[in-house]
Amino acid sequence: MARSPTSQRLAETAIRLFNERGYDETTVDDIAARAGVSRSTFFRYYRSKEEVIFPDHDALLAKVEARLRASTADTAIVAICDAVRIVLAHYVEDAEVSLRRYRLVGRVPALRHREIASVARYQRLFREYVGDWLAGTPDAALRAELMASSVVAAHNQVLRGWLRAGGSYDPFEPLDHALQYVIRTFRHLENLEGPGDDQVVVAAFPRSASPDDVMDAIRAHLGSRQ
Amino acid sequence: MARSPTSQRLAETAIRLFNERGYDETTVDDIAARAGVSRSTFFRYYRSKEEVIFPDHDALLAKVEARLRASTADTAIVAICDAVRIVLAHYVEDAEVSLRRYRLVGRVPALRHREIASVARYQRLFREYVGDWLAGTPDAALRAELMASSVVAAHNQVLRGWLRAGGSYDPFEPLDHALQYVIRTFRHLENLEGPGDDQVVVAAFPRSASPDDVMDAIRAHLGSRQ
């Protein structure tokens, strides 16, 4: 599935021209001519002028889906975090391309729409996965939607920050930091099944409760565990 | 700002034709001819063929923004919930149109993309608002993103459910239910400023911690409050 040299050449030519003259000012004819092929050939490799900017979203989407499928309910959160890392890694691998695309997309509304649409596909994927995971629990669909949107939002926030900074640092640490928020939100939304592996949320009390009230209640509760 | 009769007529004709023949099979010429005007006139009222389906998103967006601006930090959550209700109300008011559009959008990828793009504008609006609200606190941008995405996700989930059901019930109750989740998530994400009004989340511990460890830690922490 290695990309053909012609396809590669077309993509590079296109991006160069888009940056030189602007997206709207560059016609498909220009790209094809400069790449030394015919217009027909361009449309053979890319279904549209926009697609030349977003080549392998399908492949990436498939990778994400594969990672999610390769998990059981116990490891759902791990699978989700892994999947998000896969996506971010994809951008980081081709930092050069990602950055050029980022600048381009920021300037061209049509491309921005396209990008947003492709993000929606990831969100949908996560939503379906989480929906299956939560199936049967109350408000499963709603919570799946919220969880999926959080995952995607966290990823996008980290990615955008990294891109804005010109890809000048390792974004996986911020990603894990962001995912901590998401995981806590998950736990929170998931609270029917109790807390997770390494943390036990102990209690919540009316603010009016005195420290002694709190201590008493906790002592009583812990008593049943000893 | 009442819509002109010609514009109205064009929109109605377009939707009827889209439903009869399909979106791609209907040309702008068809619409204009059937509405009794020229092609030029169509493009005077709508900048594109897609736009005839999504007429007043701009106005709605402005309403939402106005509602958000008309609030101080204290009432941020209230403002956000209100804003979401405004959006849902807009769909419910024109239930007939909303339903027709929903069915259409479900079948035509180009329209779906357009819809998704417009949703992103709402999310951006909420993100900026929440970002201002949280400005100066740690991870403000990240938490703003998460909160905004939750708000939008909740709304969309409720709206989609209502549309799928053919608009056969009052969606504001489910909306409030969904917003409860969102609000709790907010509180959770907001915990730097302390928890909400009536709850105090006390602590989280490694599951391996013995009850005594827990008690000691809590006692030490509460000590500083007495």
Place this chain on the structure above:
DNA sequence: GAATGCTGTGAGACTCAGTATCGTACGCTT
């Protein structure tokens, strides 16, 4: 009441994305 200007409309030409078809040259097999 004619000249003036503004506004909405129609007509037509033009660009360009995207589709479909056909012919052909090249490389590979047997």
Place this chain on the structure above:
DNA sequence: AAGCGTACGATACTGAGTCTCACAGCATTC
């Protein structure tokens, strides 16, 4: 060398969206 499949080029076509110009209606003004 004959046959075959694949990739490419050439060409024509549809339809969206832009632009320009001409004209008609309608008000104002002197």
